[in-house]
Amino acid sequence: MQKLKIAIISAHSCPVGDLGTKDTGGMSVYIRELARELGKAGHAIDIYTRIHDPNDPRMEDLADNVRLIHLKAGREARIQKMDVYFSLPEFTFNLENFWKYNDLKYDIVFTHYWMSALVGKYLWETQRIPYIAMYHTLGAVKNAIGIGEGESELRIASELETVHDCRRIIVATEQEKDDLIRYYDAAPDKIGVVPCGVNMELFSPSDKAATRRQLGLNDEKVLLFVGRIDPLKGIDNLIQSLPLLKEKYKLVVVGGDENSRQEMEGLKSLASGLGILDKVDFCGSVKQEKLPLFYSAADVCVVPSYYESFGLVPLESLACGTPVVATAVGDLSNIIEPGINGCIVADNSPQKLADAITMVLGNNNTESKLTIRASVNRWAWSHIAEKIAAEMKAVLEKQPAAVA
Numbered sequence: 001m002q003k004l005k006i007a008i009i010s011a012h013s014c015p016v017g018d019l020g021t022k023d024t025g026g027m028s029v030y031i032r033e034l035a036r037e038l039g040k041a042g043h044a045i046d047i048y049t050r051i052h053d054p055n056d057p058r059m060e061d062l063a064d065n066v067r068l069i070h071l072k073a074g075r076e077a078r079i080q081k082m083d084v085y086f087s088l089p090e091f092t093f094n095l096e097n098f099w100k101y102n103d104l105k106y107d108i109v110f111t112h113y114w115m116s117a118l119v120g121k122y123l124w125e126t127q128r129i130p131y132i133a134m135y136h137t138l139g140a141v142k143n144a145i146g147i148g149e150g151e152s153e154l155r156i157a158s159e160l161e162t163v164h165d166c167r168r169i170i171v172a173t174e175q176e177k178d179d180l181i182r183y184y185d186a187a188p189d190k191i192g193v194v195p196c197g198v199n200m201e202l203f204s205p206s207d208k209a210a211t212r213r214q215l216g217l218n219d220e221k222v223l224l225f226v227g228r229i230d231p232l233k234g235i236d237n238l239i240q241s242l243p244l245l246k247e248k249y250k251l252v253v254v255g256g257d258e259n260s261r262q263e264m265e266g267l268k269s270l271a272s273g274l275g276i277l278d279k280v281d282f283c284g285s286v287k288q289e290k291l292p293l294f295y296s297a298a299d300v301c302v303v304p305s306y307y308e309s310f311g312l313v314p315l316e317s318l319a320c321g322t323p324v325v326a327t328a329v330g331d332l333s334n335i336i337e338p339g340i341n342g343c344i345v346a347d348n349s350p351q352k353l354a355d356a357i358t359m360v361l362g363n364n365n366t367e368s369k370l371t372i373r374a375s376v377n378r379w380a381w382s383h384i385a386e387k388i389a390a391e392m393k394a395v396l397e398k399q400p401a402a403v404a
């Protein structure tokens with residue numbers, strides 16, 4: 001089997017950054033899990049991101065055949081996304097120098113998010129290294145949904161440019177493929193649909209009573225939200241659904257940091273206005289290694305999002321054997337099998353969420369943890385990495401590789 005040299009570009013978000021914080025979520029998980037599996041299969045992966053902390057090691061080994069390289073671009077601190085955009089020329093300059101001085105050559109570049117696609121475009125134009133782009137979210141789609149801050153014309157124009165320029169686009173769902181065709185006029189045969197995955201070793205079921213004791217939870221029903229604290233996640237609707245529940249419950253909200261303090265305060269005052277602040281625990285962001293504890297302690301994990309490009313949290317919950325109530329966003333209609341591992345709601349209105357939560361909590365037929373876990377076996381990262389490697393090889397077959 002042909003082994004590839006792959007450069008993964010994630011300029012704006014570090015794959016080992018704190019998850020659940022403002023700009024660091026599913027995309028970071030995707031990059032490091034995919035890289036680990038590709039490395040395990042014998043491919044050589046270098047992941048490039050910008051230095052966001054002066055203590056960042058310039059280069060570190062993340063796994064077998066996987067290195068993470070931090071390049072200087074702008075202030076060595078967390079900076080606003082648009083400041084990352086303005087530091088892209090410096091990022092690209094340092095990337096090229098790093099390649100030159102270390103005599104590095106790659107078969108293919110895999111870019112993540114719109115800003116990194118611009119780096120891919122530059123590398124294609126100057127060095128003829130083919131690039132595959134993955135956008136994770138699309139500006140035009142976010143604007144069409146109209147929740148949260150609007151996305152800039154610059155973002156949409158950059159997406160448009162790279163959608164037409166890149167060698168191939170990877171999306172995680174058929175919906176995102178349709179969106180690319182509808183909003184960006186992308187050529188359908190240029191788009192490969194490969195779902196995201198879940199780490200089945202990390203996410204596995206543990207005893208509910210024991211995990212609850214560890215987290216200091218009592219015997220009320222435990223509802224769980226995990227994710228970045230972002231208006232698109234619909235957490236406000238979930239909080240509004242709580243007074244409609246008949247059972248005694250506790251909602252545990254995992255995610256959020258200093259940069260999402262404003263959103264957190266808004267959610268707390270919403271809960272306080274409803275007289276249920278004592279029933280909601282805001283835990284802030286939690287290291288991913290600790291998340292299986294939360295999923296195992298929960299009776300149901302709720303994903304009330306308006307938009308997800310895929311939705312890793314529901315997969316993780318199911319891998320831990322905990323059912324999910326979710327809107328039909330991302331790939332959730334394919335993942336959730338009603339009556340087996342959870343319930344899909346038609347929309348995230350408080351009443352619909354409350355009805356679905358009540359149904360899942362009271363569903364005596366909900367299968368055992370192991371059956372719920374088995375429902376997501378096919379999303380194990382090893383399967384996903386094979387598909388991505390096949391996509392890369394297909395691109396290279398269409399054109400000779402740049403490596404000497």
Ligand code: UDP
Pocket residue numbers: 019020021024025026027029226227228254255256284285286287288289291310311312313314316
């Ligand atoms: N996550 C985490 N700690 C937190 C919150 C989230 O490790 O406090 C991880 C979670 O395990 C998941 C990812 O962040 O893998 C969120 O991915 P998802 O696709 O659900 O949402 P996105 O961030 O892409 O919108």
